[in-house]
Amino acid sequence: MYQNEPLFLNPEFKDRLWGGTKLRDVFGYTIPSETTGECWGISAHENGPSEVRNGPLAGKKLNEVWESNRELFGHESGEHFPLLVKILDADRDLSVQVHPDDTYAREIEGENYGKTECWYIIDCDPGSEIIFGHHAQTKESFEQMIEDGEWDQLLRRVPIEPGEFYFVPSGTIHAIGAGTMILETQQSSDTTYRVYDYDRKDASGNTRELHIERSIDVSTIPHQDPPFHPVTTEENGLTQIQLVNSDYFTVYRWEVDGEYALHSDHPYLLVSVLSGEGNITSSEASYSLNQGDHFIIPSTMKECHFEGDLEMIVSKSNKE
Incomplete structure (x- = not known):
């Protein structure tokens, strides 16, 4: 499909x-x-x-x-x-x-x-x-x-x-x-x-x-604090902070300010909107985005366009 x-x-x-x-x-x-x-x-x-x-x-x-x-x-x-x-x-x-x-x-x-x-x-x-x-x-x-x-x-x-x-x-x-x-x-x-x-x-x-x-x-004994090394990158309209890259998942915090075009070769992305509002547009249609929305960008969706003022948590599976 x-x-x-x-x-x-x-x-x-x-x-x-x-x-x-x-x-x-x-x-x-x-x-x-x-x-x-x-x-x-x-x-x-x-x-x-x-x-x-x-x-x-x-x-x-x-x-x-x-x-x-x-x-x-x-x-x-x-x-x-x-x-x-x-x-x-x-x-x-x-x-x-x-x-x-x-x-x-x-x-x-x-x-x-x-x-x-x-x-x-x-x-x-x-x-x-x-x-x-x-x-x-x-x-x-x-x-x-x-x-x-x-x-x-x-x-x-x-x-x-x-x-x-x-x-x-x-x-x-x-x-x-x-x-x-x-x-x-x-x-x-x-x-x-x-x-x-x-x-x-x-x-x-x-x-x-x-x-x-x-x-x-x-339980892990003694306790060990895992390392925390966030990585920030900026593109037109997007500030991305990679929060963790583990054996199981990678998690990012995205801030969209204005317009951001996503061109991706990812398998799929999980997205949750924490605050703000805007929209996401593909070649098929445009959808509004609001606080509390949860959605998946499937691997078949190679390009999309975000617009608005949005804070999102985005993750991907690292499973082979």
Whole structure:
């Protein structure tokens, strides 16, 4: 199938104990509850696939398009779509958690992928922080501090500001703090091991399940901060910052100011509009772009034209 237009997607939303209403209040989404924590903007995962809303594929789920129209993705190999893009509204602290790598996820969980992810801080309240790593130097001390509940001594807290970026490889102990909105680009996995949940109880008075043994199995000890070397390039109408280039994905922040013509030999690009408005034009048609839009530029769309004042997070798969 030859398609010379972007694939716009309708997100899926997830109610979470820690969620709020900013996905509605800031992005204008119609959310299912007052505790909506996640917008799965670009997803082919079975737990929440996005739906195409334009063109001849309208009404199809992204996982179906991946199966039936692989030419739109440069004939990339692999049974499953590799990436998942979310916007998270942390009205309350998320649990402290860790994710497995590919090998562990496949052998133990039967999942397609492990979960390496990254965060772009869209906005946060003054004084907000994340948990990023831990202070234990050995597995023995890590286990002992968990057993003794020495969370203040174990967990590494980092203050954050809007516009910051964090790469979170599998094995990294982490948590998003209250009052934070992030865009998360990750491997397409829904496997999370919960280490600590502040002894919170749900509406039924039950504490949530912890996964201590598996958390210990997969955690990186001692913690290692991944390198961060952003690369900025400028073209006519575009400022591009490469935020990370990992084994699984490359993620960019794009600022379009005026007009920008994209000529690309990419397999496909995942795009989320964080702010501003404008349009994208191909030889087929022109489409308006607004805050909260999520779309894919397929590999068959070699040229397009952006116009407006736009801030976007753009990613591509690095899967062979």
